[in-house]
Amino acid sequence: MIGDAAPTPAPARAGRRVASHRGAPEAAWYPVCRAVRKGGPRRVMLHGHALTVDQPGTMPELTDADAEDWQATAALGMVWVRRVAGMEQATAPPLPAEDLEPDMVRVCYSRVRVATDYDQAVLGLVDPAHVPMVHNSWWWRSDPVRKVKTKQYTPSPFGFTAVSCDAFASAPVYDLVGQDRSVSIEFRLPSARVEYVRSKGFRLCNLTTVTPEADGRIALRNLIFCNQPLLVPAQPVLSWLGRRFLSQDAVILETLDSEADTGSPLFAGPPDQPSLWYYACKRALLKAQGTGAAFDNPVEPSILRWRT
Ligand SMILES: [Fe+2]
CATH class of the missing domain: 2.20.25 (N-terminal domain of TfIIb)
Structure with missing residues (x-):
């Protein structure tokens, strides 16, 4: 992976170790x-x-x-x-449900339990660079050639949102939606990745969450909502595909967990900037909950670029 950041107010410094507030916020x-x-x-x-x-x-x-x-x-x-x-x-981030449009129906539900660290699993939601290494199904990634990807990040309530600046799409499955699509990916505390895909007459919300069931054990869930009720009968197939997708993350997370040391995580380069923001947002949430103050979002508008 390479990373050459476009001008950004708060670039990740190479080899930066972060003293993290580990674990899942309870409120x-x-x-x-x-x-x-x-x-x-x-x-x-x-x-x-x-x-x-x-x-x-x-x-x-x-x-x-x-x-x-x-x-x-x-x-x-x-x-x-x-x-x-x-x-x-204590201030609690609002549920993603508040953003869902009323005509959207669920077309996919998948769950995978994983023996891994909670924060490591959440980092998997915000890390854009793991995709070519982990998600290699034909319907997700058919082109092995790496490309430079550019995304614009902006602060959003209790997290941040990325919008792709590139004309190409990473996954063949997106071509089903059409070329005029717009895709945005929001991360919202404590552990929700919310992807919105919009095209002519087509809207889709792809929600992935991490639930801290116990120390060292989490549940990954994926739910997809769409304004096309004709897709509802395909829910068993889509849910099976969703489980395969989550299982790819689970294999990596359990491998990482078995090889983890006890030191602070190391972050380097633009692809790891969202991971730094995750920890910064979580610190800001815990501070707000501890003092009663409003959540002060630490994310600065930024453009990040990396090879994927
Ligand atoms: Fe993943």
């Missing part, structure tokens, strides 16, 4: 299971706690003895939970 929403009405109680894990989710009506309920320490809600066909004990007033 933030994470998906824990699918929302199923009248499906009976289900056991889920979050932050190392076993929780029981019941859903007798439209909204899920937690039925454990310490249920008042937690809050549950339903959105995007999922149950989301956050810890509230001692943090009732």
